[in-house]
Amino acid sequence: MKTALKLDHVSFDYGQKAALKDVSFSVADGTFCALLGPNGAGKSTLFSLLSRLRIPAKGQIDISGRSLLQDPMHGLAGMGIVFQQPTLDLDTTVRQNLIYFAGLHGLRGVDAHHSITRALTRMRMSERADEKVRLLNGGHRRRMEIARALVHNPRILLLDEPTVGLDAQSRKDITDHVHDLVAEGLAVLWATHLVDEIGDHDQVVLLHEGRIIADGPAQTLRGEDRLLDWYLHRTHAENVMP
Amino acid sequence: MNHYLTAFQVIGMRELRRFFTQRGRFLSALVRPLVWLLIFATGFRAALGVSIIAPYQTYITYETYILPGLCAMILLFNGMQSSLSLVYDREVGPMRLLLTAPLPRWWLLFSKLTASVLVGCLQVYAFLAVAVLFGVKLSLAGYVLILPALIGVGLMLGALGLLLSSVIRQLENFATVMNFVIFPVFFLSSALYPLWRMRESSELLFYVCSWNPFTYAVELVRFSAYATSAPVQMAIVAGSGVVFFLLANHLYDPARR
Amino acid sequence: MRALITVMLCAFASIGHADRIFVSNERGNTVTVIDGTSWEVLTEFNAGQRPRGIIVSPDGTKLYVCASDDNIVRVFDTTTLEELHTLPSGPDPELFVLDPSGRRLYVANEDDNLVTVVDTQTHEVLAEVPVGVEPEGMAVSPDGRFVVNTSETTNMAHFIDTQTNVIRYNALVDQRPRYADYSPDGTRLYVTAEIGGTVSVFDIAEDGSPTPAGKITFDVPGVQQEWLQPVGGLVTGDGKWLFVALGPSNRVAAVNTQTLKVEKYILVGERVWQLAFTSDEEYLLTTNGNTNDITVIDVDKQEALRSIQVGQQPWGVAVAYGLN
Numbered sequence: 001m002k003t004a005l006k007l008d009h010v011s012f013d014y015g016q017k018a019a020l021k022d023v024s025f026s027v028a029d030g031t032f033c034a035l036l037g038p039n040g041a042g043k044s045t046l047f048s049l050l051s052r053l054r055i056p057a058k059g060q061i062d063i064s065g066r067s068l069l070q071d072p073m074h075g076l077a078g079m080g081i082v083f084q085q086p087t088l089d090l091d092t093t094v095r096q097n098l099i100y101f102a103g104l105h106g107l108r109g110v111d112a113h114h115s116i117t118r119a120l121t122r123m124r125m126s127e128r129a130d131e132k133v134r135l136l137n138g139g140h141r142r143r144m145e146i147a148r149a150l151v152h153n154p155r156i157l158l159l160d161e162p163t164v165g166l167d168a169q170s171r172k173d174i175t176d177h178v179h180d181l182v183a184e185g186l187a188v189l190w191a192t193h194l195v196d197e198i199g200d201h202d203q204v205v206l207l208h209e210g211r212i213i214a215d216g217p218a219q220t221l222r223g224e225d226r227l228l229d230w231y232l233h234r235t236h237a238e239n240v241m242p
Numbered sequence: 243m244n245h246y247l248t249a250f251q252v253i254g255m256r257e258l259r260r261f262f263t264q265r266g267r268f269l270s271a272l273v274r275p276l277v278w279l280l281i282f283a284t285g286f287r288a289a290l291g292v293s294i295i296a297p298y299q300t301y302i303t304y305e306t307y308i309l310p311g312l313c314a315m316i317l318l319f320n321g322m323q324s325s326l327s328l329v330y331d332r333e334v335g336p337m338r339l340l341l342t343a344p345l346p347r348w349w350l351l352f353s354k355l356t357a358s359v360l361v362g363c364l365q366v367y368a369f370l371a372v373a374v375l376f377g378v379k380l381s382l383a384g385y386v387l388i389l390p391a392l393i394g395v396g397l398m399l400g401a402l403g404l405l406l407s408s409v410i411r412q413l414e415n416f417a418t419v420m421n422f423v424i425f426p427v428f429f430l431s432s433a434l435y436p437l438w439r440m441r442e443s444s445e446l447l448f449y450v451c452s453w454n455p456f457t458y459a460v461e462l463v464r465f466s467a468y469a470t471s472a473p474v475q476m477a478i479v480a481g482s483g484v485v486f487f488l489l490a491n492h493l494y495d496p497a498r499r
Numbered sequence: 500m501r502a503l504i505t506v507m508l509c510a511f512a513s514i515g516h517a518d519r520i521f522v523s524n525e526r527g528n529t530v531t532v533i534d535g536t537s538w539e540v541l542t543e544f545n546a547g548q549r550p551r552g553i554i555v556s557p558d559g560t561k562l563y564v565c566a567s568d569d570n571i572v573r574v575f576d577t578t579t580l581e582e583l584h585t586l587p588s589g590p591d592p593e594l595f596v597l598d599p600s601g602r603r604l605y606v607a608n609e610d611d612n613l614v615t616v617v618d619t620q621t622h623e624v625l626a627e628v629p630v631g632v633e634p635e636g637m638a639v640s641p642d643g644r645f646v647v648n649t650s651e652t653t654n655m656a657h658f659i660d661t662q663t664n665v666i667r668y669n670a671l672v673d674q675r676p677r678y679a680d681y682s683p684d685g686t687r688l689y690v691t692a693e694i695g696g697t698v699s700v701f702d703i704a705e706d707g708s709p710t711p712a713g714k715i716t717f718d719v720p721g722v723q724q725e726w727l728q729p730v731g732g733l734v735t736g737d738g739k740w741l742f743v744a745l746g747p748s749n750r751v752a753a754v755n756t757q758t759l760k761v762e763k764y765i766l767v768g769e770r771v772w773q774l775a776f777t778s779d780e781e782y783l784l785t786t787n788g789n790t791n792d793i794t795v796i797d798v799d800k801q802e803a804l805r806s807i808q809v810g811q812q813p814w815g816v817a818v819a820y821g822l823n
Binding site for chain 1: 338
Binding site: 299302303 | 767790795
């Protein structure tokens with residue numbers, strides 16, 4: 001399988017405070033990679049670097065084999081991003097939100113229409129296309145944002161703690177949906193601090209205090225332990241509850 | 243190239259839609275200059291007209307004098323508001339979504355800027371329409387010729403807002419910007435008083451006003467409203483607009499952060 | 500130089516049909532000549548000491564100017580601007596009117612409480628009519644049967660029968676009447692009162708007798724009432740509008756003569772004094788004494804278009820129609 005996303009010795013700091021230290025890992029096509037770590041571990045900083053809001057102080061980020069720093073347009077075109085905070089225009093319809101995003105990616109007219117319909121279908125949101133976003137519940141709003149991130153048919157999907165604030169059922173639905181997408185060949189980087197969103201065959205990258213302290217299939221990493229126990233043990237964060 | 247235009251179009255459509263759905267923002271943009279026009283200018287009516295200065299060919303009432311300045315004020319508020327919302331939205335929200343579009347950042351910023359200028363122009367025309375109801379009006383040609391001036395001035399002020407949003411990191415909220423940017427820029431200009439009147443009261447004030455690019459923005463709108471060419475004003479507005487934008491674009495470069 | 504200007508003016512005269520506008524400058528002792536199309540000042544010439552009242556003869560050839568401090572009326576050719584002759588006027592002539600035929604000039608002599616009647620062809624004084632104290636405003640009825648004089652201190656309008664040169668009627672008006680104007684059909688007379696702040700309106704009967712028909716008052720928000728001093732006044736040809744110059748309030752009022760209500764105040768220069776129409780009443784001209792300019796008002800739109808610098812302290816304005 002080909003490498004969709006690769007970080008190579010990436011460091012970043014906010015002035016005095018180092019946020020990421022020498023981070024290296026990669027995600028292959030058709031892989032669900034959980035970026036696991038407690039709050040403040042550096043997950044959001046890593047997403048800032050991947051979405052090119054910030055530029056790493058050191059290191060390289062490759063998207064589909066090309067440097068994000070040197071060829072950001074190629075990188076951004078190949079990524080779908082779902083931010084932690086909702087970025088929705090509440091008073092417009094689902095479709096209008098998607099048309100806006102499609103336009104930003106250069107899709108218009110019939111092309112945009114088809115892409116949007118396909119993306120909504122993939123997230124089983126077709127019947128809600130013409131509803132006002134304000135009227136949707138939290139789970140559907142998230143699904144709409146994931147559909148939006150798929151409109152331009154990216155190879156990589158980045159999600160920054162996408163289940164925050166959702167009820168258990170919605171959380172499970174969305175986690176399952178995204179796992180289904182992986183089965184279709186998409187590479188997914190899913191930041192979370194909730195281990196129950198991670199399947200045994202998923203890749204886990206454990207981020208702690210800006211460093212990667214573990215990287216491998218969940219099953220291999222946890223061994224005989226439960227994943228939660230392994231996680232708590234490795235991060236010494238007994239107070240973090242799922 | 244098609245991609246650029248498509249993005250420009252959806253950004254513009256989004257701003258327009260927001261403008262028409264956010265009635266509160268629209269109303270406050272309309273009420274602010276009207277308060278100046280109706281309350282402030284009426285209080286000054288006793289000052290029996292403003293003496294003749296270009297581009298006016300005869301005596302004018304104070305309401306007539308401040309009309310172009312109030313149009314520029316709308317664009318100033320609009321430019322600052324939209325550019326500053328940009329800063330606060332940068333970490334999260336719609337701005338972040340915008341900046342992840344696979345297009346050069348300068349084009350995304352420029353599109354956003356232009357879209358907000360369009361909205362600003364709509365606000366100005368709404369204000370001018372209400373002003374007509376109170377007897378303060380321009381000629382038909384004035385209403386048409388004012389548009390390019392409004393766009394130019396809007397872009398310049400939007401670029402200034404963009405620049406401020408990228409330089410002044412300590413600006414916490416809009417009130418601070420009001421006190422330290424909008425009010426000085428507005429009051430230390432020819433918007434409310436002609437420069438000669440400023441000079442009568444203080445030579446220093448006069449020099450400050452004549453170094454304020456907003457003065458030239460106001461005068462460009464004023465001259466255009468009376469179908470009079472204003473090459474100097476145009477050059478200063480265009481020049482400062484380009485400088486502001488280039489500086490802002492440079493400071494928005496993610497590599498700097 | 501004078502000859503050159505004359506040639507230039509003649510050249511202008513032969514090519515166009517615009518108006519030639521004459522403004523008397525009270526302090527500058529000159530008359531300013533303005534082209535009624537380009538609105539450019541063509542020239543300014545000496546017109547004696549303290550020129551005030553100014554009239555163009557009905558045929559457009561002669562310009563009459565009251566040279567108040569010379570105690571004389573000076574007469575100029577409107578084309579060449581040469582002084583043709585003078586007319587006796589009695590002491591301190593301020594305002595005057597020509598009868599519709601252009602034959603007789605009626606001059607108000609402020610200091611002597613007289614109206615002097617002068618023959619414009621023989622240059623002789625035909626009569627001196629005793630009137631009230633400080634006579635000033637003058638109007639002639641369209642049929643020429645009556646001349647109205649207003650006296651500033653007596654606060655009256657005196658109706659002089661032009662056949663007999665005797666006062667036939669008197670009508671009380673408000674304090675310090677300044678100016679009087681008949682409607683073009685002769686059925687109305689308007690008399691402005693500077694201190695009173697009003698315009699008295701009279702209906703004029705067949706026999707020329709006046710009946711009070713109302714008063715026009717003025718009010719500009721934000722402007723003190725005592726600044727609203729009506730001075731010059733002028734009625735449009737259709738009789739529907741009366742324009743009143745309001746002195747130190749820097750405004751001209753447009754009055755609907757049906758309702759006697761002001762419908763618009765038009766901002767002009769400071770101390771607006773006298774008024775005149777251009778051809779076909781397209782524009783109204785105002786003299787603004789303190790700002791040394793005249794303002795051109797679009798009569799239909801009732802909007803000030805431009806102001807033109809003239810000499811020092813402009814007082815009166817007269818138009819030679821279609822001369823330029």
